[in-house]
Amino acid sequence: MNRAYWIIAVSLLVACWGLSAALYPGLPQKIPTHWNIEGKVDGWGDKTWATFLMPAMMTGFLVFFAFLPALSPKAFEVDSFRPTYLYCMAVTVGLFAYLHAVIMLATRQEISPGGWRIDLGRCLFAGIFLFFAMLGNVMGKVRKNFYIGYRVPWTLASDRVWNDTHRLAAWLMTGGGIVGFLAVVLGAPLYVPFGVLMVTALVPALYSFVHYKSLERQGLI
Numbered sequence: 180m181n182r183a184y185w186i187i188a189v190s191l192l193v194a195c196w197g198l199s200a201a202l203y204p205g206l207p208q209k210i211p212t213h214w215n216i217e218g219k220v221d222g223w224g225d226k227t228w229a230t231f232l233m234p235a236m237m238t239g240f241l242v243f244f245a246f247l248p249a250l251s252p253k254a255f256e257v258d259s260f261r262p263t264y265l266y267c268m269a270v271t272v273g274l275f276a277y278l279h280a281v282i283m284l285a286t287r288q289e290i291s292p293g294g295w296r297i298d299l300g301r302c303l304f305a306g307i308f309l310f311f312a313m314l315g316n317v318m319g320k321v322r323k324n325f326y327i328g329y330r331v332p333w334t335l336a337s338d339r340v341w342n343d344t345h346r347l348a349a350w351l352m353t354g355g356g357i358v359g360f361l362a363v364v365l366g367a368p369l370y371v372p373f374g375v376l377m378v379t380a381l382v383p384a385l386y387s388f389v390h391y392k393s394l395e396r397q398g399l400i
Contacts, residue, residue, distance in 0.1 A: 184265035188241060191276040195234040202283055203230050211289050214299050220289060233279040237272055244268045247326055255324050263320040267327055274310040278303065301363050304372055308359035311379065315352025318345050329383050333391035337400055340391045348383040355379035 206226045213222030224232075248257045248264070257264045285299045321328045323341045328334070329348060334341040356379070359372035394400045 181262060181265050184262075184269040188269045188272040191272050192234065192237050192241060195237060195276050195279045196231070198280065198283055199230045199234055202287070206230060206286070207290055210286050214285065233275060233282065237275045237279075240275070241268070241272065251324065251326075257322075257324055257326070260320055260322045260324075263317045264324075264327065266317055267314060267321075270310060270313045273313075274306060277306045281306065300369060304369060305360055305363045308356045308363060308372060308376070310356070311352050311376070312356025312360065315349050315354075315356055317349070318352055319349035321345050329387060331384055331387055333387040337391060337394065339394065339399075340387055343390055344383050344387040347386055351379050351382055 203226065208226055209223050210226045210229050211220040211222070212224035212229050212232075213220070215221045248261070251257055281297070281299065281302045284297060288296050318328065319342075323335065323338060324330075328341075329344050334344050355375050359375040359379075362372040362375065363369070391400065
C-alpha cells in the first residue's frame with residue numbers, strides 16, 4: 180500500500196508537468212499568477228517560470244517528504260504511522276494537482292475571453308474543503324511527530340493530549356470539510372465556508388491547551 184501512495188503522487192506530478200508543457204506554446208508571454216477572493220486577476224508573471232511553478236513546487240514537496248522520515252528525532256519517527264504519513268503526502272499532492280489544473284484553466288479563460296467561464300474562487304475553495312475532509316479521515320491515526328498534525332506545545336508534551344486532540348480534529352476536519360464544500364457548491368457567500376475553515380482549524384488547538392491544563396491539575400501529567 181505504501182508503494183501505491185508513491186505511484187499516485189508521482190503520477191499526479193508527471194500529469195502536471197505534462198499539462199504545463201502542453202499549454203506552454205499557446206500562452207502569451209505574460210500570464211495571470213494570482214487572483215483575489217472575487218476571482219479577479221491581481222498579479223501577472225512571465226510564462227517562462229509561471230507555467231511550471233506549481234509542478235516545481237510539487238517536485239520539491241515530494242523530495243522533502245521522502246527525506247523527512249530520516250530526519251525525525253527519536254520518539255518522533257513516522258514509522259509508527261507510515262501508511263497514514265504517505266496517505267497525507269498523496270492527498271496533499273492531489274490538492275496541488277487540482278489547484279494547478281484550475282489555475283491553468285483560469286489562465287486560458289483570461290487570455291481567451293468569451294464562452295463558458297469558471298468561478299475560480301469557488302473552485303479553489305471547493306477543492307480545499309475536500310482536501311480537509313480527506314485529511315480529517317485519517318487525522319486520528321497520526322502519531323506524535325514534528326511534521327503532520329497539531330504540533331503545539333501541549334500535544335508535543337503529552338501522548339494522551341496528542342491522541343485526544345487529533346481524534347477531535349478528525350471529526351471536525353471531516354465534518355467541516357464536507358459542510359464547507361456543500362456551502363461553496365450551493366452558492367453560499369464565501370465568508371461562510373471561510374468561517375467554517377477557521378473554526379475547524381482553531382478549535383483543536385484551543386482544546387489541546389484546555390485538555391492539557393485539566394490533566395495537569397489532576398496530576399495526570
